Amino acid sequence: MENIVMTETFPLSTRRLNKTYYSDSGETVVALEEINLNIETGEFVVIVGPSGCGKSTLLNILAGLEPATNGEVLAYHQPITQPNIERSMVFQNYALFPWLSVRGNVEFGLERRGISRQLRRKIAENYLNLVGLIDFADKRIHELSGGMKQRVAIARAFAVDPQVILMDEPFGALDALTRRFLQGELLRIWRTDRKTIVFITHSVPEAIYLATRIIVMTARPGRIKTQVIPNLPHPRETTSEAFRELEHDLYLALDEELARGFNFSE
Numbered sequence: 001m002e003n004i005v006m007t008e009t010f011p012l013s014t015r016r017l018n019k020t021y022y023s024d025s026g027e028t029v030v031a032l033e034e035i036n037l038n039i040e041t042g043e044f045v046v047i048v049g050p051s052g053c054g055k056s057t058l059l060n061i062l063a064g065l066e067p068a069t070n071g072e073v074l075a076y077h078q079p080i081t082q083p084n085i086e087r088s089m090v091f092q093n094y095a096l097f098p099w100l101s102v103r104g105n106v107e108f109g110l111e112r113r114g115i116s117r118q119l120r121r122k123i124a125e126n127y128l129n130l131v132g133l134i135d136f137a138d139k140r141i142h143e144l145s146g147g148m149k150q151r152v153a154i155a156r157a158f159a160v161d162p163q164v165i166l167m168d169e170p171f172g173a174l175d176a177l178t179r180r181f182l183q184g185e186l187l188r189i190w191r192t193d194r195k196t197i198v199f200i201t202h203s204v205p206e207a208i209y210l211a212t213r214i215i216v217m218t219a220r221p222g223r224i225k226t227q228v229i230p231n232l233p234h235p236r237e238t239t240s241e242a243f244r245e246l247e248h249d250l251y252l253a254l255d256e257e258l259a260r261g262f263n264f265s266e
């Protein structure tokens with residue numbers, strides 16, 4: 001009888017990923033070192049780490065927006081060499097198309113997928129409903145608040161039905177109330193669609209509130225310091241003892257890295 005070897009396929013994985021920047025002035029910045037990651041389908045992975053530790057660099061490499069210096073970066077075993085519609089990005093500054101309506105923004109990627117006009121409209125309306133913006137479908141982007149713009153960006157990212165959604169501090173520019181509201185919205189949509197999400201934040205409570213796995217990075221050069229799987233059911237009660245304990249542990253880990261980052265004698 002033949003031996004059947006099952007190899008797991010991950011929507012995203014990296015092997016010994018390193019990234020070094022060489023500036024024009026001859027300075028070398030090692031941004032990422034030995035990043036080994038396997039991200040499974042349906043995970044909500046949140047990355048936290050000190051400023052400048054390489055979080056955005058890692059996300060950009062996973063998106064195919066910039067190359068790794070060494071190592072492998074794979075999507076379902078295939079090397080990631082350029083951006084792909086299967087990996088939607090959501091940025092802090094929304095990055096919407098100002099010349100298109102709200103609906104036009106959400107439909108944009110669907111057109112690239114070759115979906116008919118009628119179906120595009122239906123899909124866009126479904127996601128605009130999900131983010132509570134159906135009544136704003138024909139508005140222009142400049143007519144929206146920051147929170148509404150980010151809801152359009154979320155609808156646009158989910159609507160194309162990508163394999164993965166990469167989010168770089170998507171709620172970083174929003175006020176605390178809007179941020180809290182959108183965290184809940186995002187969780188609700190993620191639970192419905194079960195997309196694989198990789199999400200960067202500076203906020204420890206946000207990480208605990210959202211993640212199925214939290215990756216803590218070291219100060220530069222960014223390595224994976226530790227990974228935590230919050231054993232708390234959604235929706236997470238931010239005032240619960242378990243939440244507070246995890247928050248405390250994560251702050252300790254991050255404080256250690258902040259102190260290391262500021263120790264220039266190292």
Ligand SMILES: Nc1ncnc2c1ncn2[C@@H]1O[C@H](COP(=O)(O)OP(=O)(O)OP(=O)(O)O)[C@@H](O)[C@H]1O
Nearest residue numbers: 021023029031050051052053054055056057058220
């Ligand atoms: N294009 C570039 N050229 C040279 N150095 C760069 C470039 N992009 C990033 N870096 C450096 O690489 C390191 C990692 O940057 P990155 O933006 O990925 O960090 P980050 O963790 O996302 O930071 P923050 O939390 O402050 O947004 C930083 O030291 C940064 O200065």
